[in-house]
Amino acid sequence: MTSSAAADNGATGGTQISSGFDIDAVRADFPILSRTVHGKPLVYLDNAATAQKPRAVIDAINEYYREYNSNIHRGVHHLSEKATSLYEGARKRAARFINAADSCEIVFLRGTTEAVNLVCSSVGQSIKAGDEIIISHMEHHSNIVPWQMLCNRTGAVLRVIPINDDAEMDVADFEALLGPKTRFVSLVHVSNSLGTINPVKQVIDLAHAQGVPVLIDGAQALPHMQVDVQALDCDFYTCSGHKTFGPMGIGFLYGKKQWLEELPPYHGGGDMIKYVSFDKTEYNDPPFKFEAGTPNVSGVIGLAAAMDYMEKIGHDNIQAHEHDLLVYATEQLSAIKGLRIIGTARNKASVVSFVLDDVHSHDIGTFVDHEGVAIRVGHHCTQPVMQRFGVPATSRASFAFYNTKQEVDTLAQALHKVIDIFGA
Amino acid sequence: MTELQELYQQVILDHNKSPRNFGELPDAPAVEGHNPLCGDNVTVFVKVVDGVIEDVKFKGAGCAISKASASIMTTLVKGKTVVEARELFVRFHELVTEDGDVDPLVLGKMAVFAGVRDYPSRVKCASLAWHTLKNALEDKTDAVVTTE
Ligand SMILES: Cc1ncc(COP(=O)(O)O)c(C=O)c1O
Numbered sequence: 001m002t003s004s005a006a007a008d009n010g011a012t013g014g015t016q017i018s019s020g021f022d023i024d025a026v027r028a029d030f031p032i033l034s035r036t037v038h039g040k041p042l043v044y045l046d047n048a049a050t051a052q053k054p055r056a057v058i059d060a061i062n063e064y065y066r067e068y069n070s071n072i073h074r075g076v077h078h079l080s081e082k083a084t085s086l087y088e089g090a091r092k093r094a095a096r097f098i099n100a101a102d103s104c105e106i107v108f109l110r111g112t113t114e115a116v117n118l119v120c121s122s123v124g125q126s127i128k129a130g131d132e133i134i135i136s137h138m139e140h141h142s143n144i145v146p147w148q149m150l151c152n153r154t155g156a157v158l159r160v161i162p163i164n165d166d167a168e169m170d171v172a173d174f175e176a177l178l179g180p181k182t183r184f185v186s187l188v189h190v191s192n193s194l195g196t197i198n199p200v201k202q203v204i205d206l207a208h209a210q211g212v213p214v215l216i217d218g219a220q221a222l223p224h225m226q227v228d229v230q231a232l233d234c235d236f237y238t239c240s241g242h243k244t245f246g247p248m249g250i251g252f253l254y255g256k257k258q259w260l261e262e263l264p265p266y267h268g269g270g271d272m273i274k275y276v277s278f279d280k281t282e283y284n285d286p287p288f289k290f291e292a293g294t295p296n297v298s299g300v301i302g303l304a305a306a307m308d309y310m311e312k313i314g315h316d317n318i319q320a321h322e323h324d325l326l327v328y329a330t331e332q333l334s335a336i337k338g339l340r341i342i343g344t345a346r347n348k349a350s351v352v353s354f355v356l357d358d359v360h361s362h363d364i365g366t367f368v369d370h371e372g373v374a375i376r377v378g379h380h381c382t383q384p385v386m387q388r389f390g391v392p393a394t395s396r397a398s399f400a401f402y403n404t405k406q407e408v409d410t411l412a413q414a415l416h417k418v419i420d421i422f423g424a
Numbered sequence: 425m426t427e428l429q430e431l432y433q434q435v436i437l438d439h440n441k442s443p444r445n446f447g448e449l450p451d452a453p454a455v456e457g458h459n460p461l462c463g464d465n466v467t468v469f470v471k472v473v474d475g476v477i478e479d480v481k482f483k484g485a486g487c488a489i490s491k492a493s494a495s496i497m498t499t500l501v502k503g504k505t506v507v508e509a510r511e512l513f514v515r516f517h518e519l520v521t522e523d524g525d526v527d528p529l530v531l532g533k534m535a536v537f538a539g540v541r542d543y544p545s546r547v548k549c550a551s552l553a554w555h556t557l558k559n560a561l562e563d564k565t566d567a568v569v570t571t572e
Contacts, residue, residue: 038427362464362487362549363432370428378461392464392485421432422440422488 021317027402029054029309040372043407048192048351048398049376050242051223053306057246060305064298072297073271087297090304091287094252097307098218098237099228102257107287108300111251112219113142115238116186118253118290119215120146122263123184129155132181136161136169136198137388138191141381143217147186156183163388167194167343171202178210185214189221193380193396194343195326195351197221204234213259219243219251223400224322224349226315229254241299245400246306250299253290260286267292318401322350325399329408333397336415342389350399353380356415359422361395364415371414373407430539431546432488439492444499445481452479457556459490459548466494468556475505480557487549489540494553496533506561513558520550 027033030052035042044052064086070079072087088103095103109115127133133147137160151158159177161169178185185207190197204214215236221227222244229237237254241247255263265272265283269292274282283289310318329352333339338357356364365377376396379386386392397411448454449469457466466484470477480502482494497516501509512534519531520540531538540550 360464360485360487362546363489366431366543366546367428370426422437 020314021321023321023402023404026313027404029056030402031055031058033402037372037374038370040370043371043373043410045397045399045403045407045411046374046376047223047400047403048220048243048380048396050248051245051400052402053245053247053302054309056309057302057305061247061298061302064301069298071294083297086301086304087295090300093304093307094239097311098222098239098254099230100254101230104285104287105254105257105260107253107255107260107290108295109251109253109291110249110296111240111242112140112217112238113240115236115251115253116143116215116217117146118266119186119236119255119263120150121266123213124150124154125264127154127156127183130181131156131183132159132177132179133157134159134161134174134177134182134185134187136187137163138167138169138194138196138198138382138385139186139188140192140217140219141383143186143188144384157181160384161187163196163385166345167191167196167385167389168345168347169196169198171199171206174203175206178206178212180210182207182210182212185212186217187214188217188219189227190218190224190349190351191343191382191385192220192351192398193353193382193385193394194345195348195353195398196343196345197225197347197349199347200234201232204232208233220349220351225319235259241303241306244303244306245309246303247299250296250303252303255286257286260290265289265292269293271295313401321401322399325403325405325408326350326352328405329397329399329411332408332412333415336412336419338419339415342391342394351396352398353394353396355391355394356419359418361393363422364395364418367418367421368411368414371410371417373411373414375411427539427542431543433536433539435496435533435536436488436492439495440488443482443491443495445495445502446483447481448483449479449481452481453560455556455560457484457552457559459486459552461545461548464490464549464552466490466553466556468494468553468560470557470560472506472561475507477501477504477506477509482553486552489537489546490549490552493537493550496536497553497557500533501557509561510558513554516554517551520547 032052068079068082070083072084091106092103094106147158161174163169187203189200200216207214213235216234218237219240222239235256239251241250272284272289272292274284333354340355342353361377368375378393449471452469452471454467454469464486466482469481471479480498516534520537537550540546
């Protein structure tokens, strides 16, 4: 990707790997990477589905359960105070990770799906028939279905930014959709099935010029690039912790303070209130207003460890290494006869989706698995993308900073075997 | 035979490349099946006369396992009674989902799918056409979605 375009869209950092990046040492931090599958060394190329966890994350969760397990916020005993301080410390950690102005702008929840549903439900309370919501053709189902449900309920209309044959959106198409009826824009930062990095900064600026708030789905951006929510000026930003080298079942929603104060709550329950009686309930301040019930404390602590870990590796190193992998994988895979890459945007994260002539992706997935290679096959929860490109499914290799060029070679060799067996 | 060759036996590769009874039957209802896991779909056409499956065809896009399974299924049920075809459905279902011995004599050509049970993610592929056929025989024309 070009660094100017990248910086413009929330990604910063050069392309020089600093001498501190030692791939062998990095791999040694991830216990699972040394295991074998079907007798072959594991080659894990399904990072867009979920990333592996470094020892620091596994240890942090372990330590919490061994040393501090207790409920947070209302306890007066030692363990609860310790757990609360770890939990609230993680909130500050997350705020620093995306450069939020205030840690009260971080709401912990299960991940991007829950974050979109929260915003959709709270924003949705003021949506009326005829209002319009804009998304793109490359959204994950989690950024389509909640809005569709809202539209069905209210009579609002979902408008979709088209994508071209290279899987890029044109900002002019967005501008054409943006109008006096537009109430909300929800856009994916990095597409999980295509790798496209969207021009989110331009979209946000255009929407704001019309007074329209914007949510950015950051599920696939945060694992790869440094994001600065203040520079982007987005109203909401989402994180799926498990894709960002953290534990399963935890993530967060960033929301500008003013929005979190203004919006009605999502779930009702404990912790999200200041005072409850049968006559009247007074809600708590953000972020607690949106965190009803006992949260996933160990998950939050593990996620903080993951963010520490990523920053220790360094965003510049991550971006430079992944850029090399993307270029190499694109070359190696394009050289395979009958292979077509789906998603050829100029500005792309390290995701390569492809189809092979005459071999269904499901068969490819099972075959390469027997060579130890884990890739994703299917529609990747983006069925409209499959419809757009006229394919039932794709195979997808998605890379993280711990992957290597040798692993790309192993995938390419496995694909050659598939072709031999299915005798194109 | 390696586990993988057990799954992708020559017979399966052959049916994948040249599926039998592939096409449409204009005078029979079209019943669709979808596999939400991979987005595959199959359409089955069955012509039943006096309780006997006089003709059967299928069309659709799918992986080798699902295509071969549909193809072999059509060769097995053609000429059978509806009752016999339902019985075959049950046998097939057991074959791909349950542990225990497989009697090759009872199963005939189906036996090549015995490897599928070791691949839970592929059971749906193998059974999609069968579930669709079952619906067609029960005159259910809503699309089948395999969920097992
Ligand atoms: C772009 C994108 N958005 C949203 C999601 C949903 O994230 P989660 O399942 O963690 O809620 C994913 C996960 O696959 C994704 O890739």
